[in-house]
Amino acid sequence: MSEVSSKPGKSALLSLFKEIFNWYPSHYPSEERKLLFKLDVSILIFACLCYQTNISNAYVSGLKEDFSLNGNQLNYFNVCYYTAYVVFQVPGLLLLSRPKLARWLLPGLEVLWGVCTFAQSRVTTVNQLYALRFLVGMLEAPVFAGTHFILGSWYSGPELFKRAGTWFICNPLGTMVSGYLQAAAYTNLSGVGGMPGWRWLFIVDGIFTIPVALLGFLIFPGIPGSPQPFYLTESDIALAKERTRRAEIRRPGKLGLDVFRRSLKRWHIWVFITCYACMIICSYPSAYMSLWLKAEGYSVTQINQLPTVVSAITIVASWLGTTVAAIYPTWVIYTIASAFCLFSTLCMVIWNIPRTLKFVAWYLFGFSGCLSPILYSTVNTIVKDDSEERALIMGAMMTFGYSFNIWVPLLLFPTAGPDGAPRWKKGWPVAFVFYFLLWAGFVSAVLLHKREKRGEIGTAPSETSVENTETIVIENSLNSKTGCFEVLNG
Template sequence: MSGQKDTPAKSRPTFLGFFKEIFNWYPSHYPSEERKLLFKLDVSILVFACLCFFVKYLDQTNISNAYVSGLKEDFALYGNELNYFNVCYFTAYVVFQVPGLLLMSRPKLARWLLPTLEILWGICTFAQSRVTNVHQLYALRFLVGMLEAPVFAGTHFILGSWYSGPELFKRAGTWFICNPLGSMVSGYLQSAAYTNLSGVGGMPGWRWLFIIDGIFTIPVAIIGFFIFPGIPDSPRPFYLTESDIDLAKERARKAGIRRPGKLNLDVFKRSLKRWHIWVFITCYACMIISSYPSSYMNLWLKAEGYSVTQVNQLPTVSYAIQIVASWFGTTIAAIYPSWAIFSSASLGCLFSTICMIVWHIPKGLKFAAWYLLGLSGCLSPILYSTINTIVKDDSEERALIMGSMMTFGYSFQIWVPLLIFPTAGPYGAPQWKKGWPVAFVFYFLLWAGFITSLVLYRR
């Protein structure tokens, strides 16, 4: 029940063979031309995608780090403003998902869309350092959400257009580590900005974080214009030869990955008639709801009286665990049944949420529970790689499903936090008397939905 139907069955490797298989990205039985092509794709797609994803999560996380590092006090934000910042971001993020993914499926646009959007959101990131009131910040969070919308699912779509089987799982996991890495580095950057840049140029440290993020973002976008290849049917970049493109298309044909077709209303009709879209958007909604509180360990630390430096740095351990879980979990899911890896990570998250529901537990166990939530790092790349495998026979449906997952999933991000995970009040952060039980239920439903998708695919 691995979810990788196109991968031939084989015996489980020995320990030494398992270790070698983890790092074997260019199998010796591949022809030399194919190994060279994979290397070129890895250097181009993964370098840009990882940098792009890194700065996206750097930008997305910085609002929380800025909030606990002086923004709250400077703007006298003592209500649910942090949630409202996220509502503005995710409202735009939701609205522009499906249009962005459908545009990504168009060969002529696929090469240029992400670098162009990244230039624009870099400008908006710089602008956040100059806001003078909370309303300007609301508007800029909306714009950043709109411009970042296609990055996550769009990159999964790109990966699924070039790679298949174990190749895909390994690269998706490697790419996904830039999610927690961006969040992790943001904590250290904010800590360094608070310590070393507060008062420089007459600005508090939290404003410098946005400037630093913008300095990271713009060069990455420029790199993307040169190296990002789009999809195999896109205009050929300089480093790929005509024979490389022909080989890439032949690989896709052998793997059953359908090339782009017409984009019309029939895409919606045929997608809505199949089970894929319904199961996968439900899975992703469960993932979004269940994972919401895991990124707010900093609120608990602040409530416990830890210093600003500790509030920014201690949560990075959780991001480090996410990095390991994302890479290692997804990599071994290319070797062993993905349902087993997905189930193990889900079990760790369920244990953590039980600890949070009880709440009054030793502080050491509380730290362990926060950190164990980092096991969720492998859930998303395994889910998306499975989708790329299952829906490889329809490029437009694949794009629509991934965009719809983000739209449906993050639509809950707009209003659920206000009701279930409020920042203040008797049911507010970080104890979330209503929120943690809800997270437990949706972690379980996510696991059940993933297993259901594999069962349906097998049948």
């Protein structure tokens, strides 16, 4: 009897396992599977190679001592960066929504970013570093949300969620790589050419950046309607346009001020920018495990390497969480990840806990890795009927969210002082509250969209057809009998 009853469970688990790794469904025509592979290679490889990080690692690995930095100057570096990051978000995303610009914009910005990275290795004053951090923020502004916009222009349903999660891992992966590079530079290159190890990190980052940018000019496809790259045939382009038609992803239209008027009248922009602002505020302190390790007296090598465990967990959570979210209800996955983050934040609020538990708390913050890609994939899915509005919302999310990074760190997360890093007596309780508000905002968006779809189905039942079930909108579930998806007609 037990053997018989265990078979359905094993079958469901096997179906789930197959679905997680099923990027190219067998029921797709071979031409469509080939197109997906081409897009994966061109978009994901370029986007994943774009991400690296260096200023925090450089700060704890010699920059602070070489420039006699004190107080909140690390926060001031970030303020310069995020000020530019905020200002250039919406313009960058709207430009990226233009087919003729979309293919060249990100690679061009990456070239300039590499130049600024090299320049940071030669700074002689703090003011020069402030200026370069501003330029880096300006050049990086459209990369994150812009890549999500690009993905949402080519993919839909489970395809989109899986690729958004896979791409998102490039951020923690870049953090991991930079951490190991900084440890290697500090150990092996310090003093070479008369330069300390932290300067060599910027040089190594620049060496990696320029070839990636040049590669982007060749392979990055932009959006459907952009100048055709060499590896996409005319039939590929026709198929891509047909796929967007089936998924009801509207192609870009004329860009004008009307996009602001119609976007502000809908609930989407208000809910999503609020969600992202909550995400930015609550997640800020979790990125500074290195400051806690420095305060605890760990070595420079340990300071650079131990936080990479958080990055590793973030990678797994991002990939697995978004993949499962393409199968099961997204709000369930969001709730599980949010619960881990709330637990970790509560541990930091209490603070006086065993060191082992504090390590566990720092590492559990890695489960937040799936929150951002699920949120952006949800935006791409819900606002697929208006390309310009989708670009505006994604840019506005980054602008509104990161505008808090200009002043919130100085108020709630100071580097120095009795309430400074990493204790943050005011900051950790605030982070707890905003983790909860992020979860509540996301669930509200899911409910609002479901109510909106029910209203559309009720008023226009004749417009719903089997052919329009390409896109899984929000609540996907695996049918236990057939292994097929139950989809919400879009």
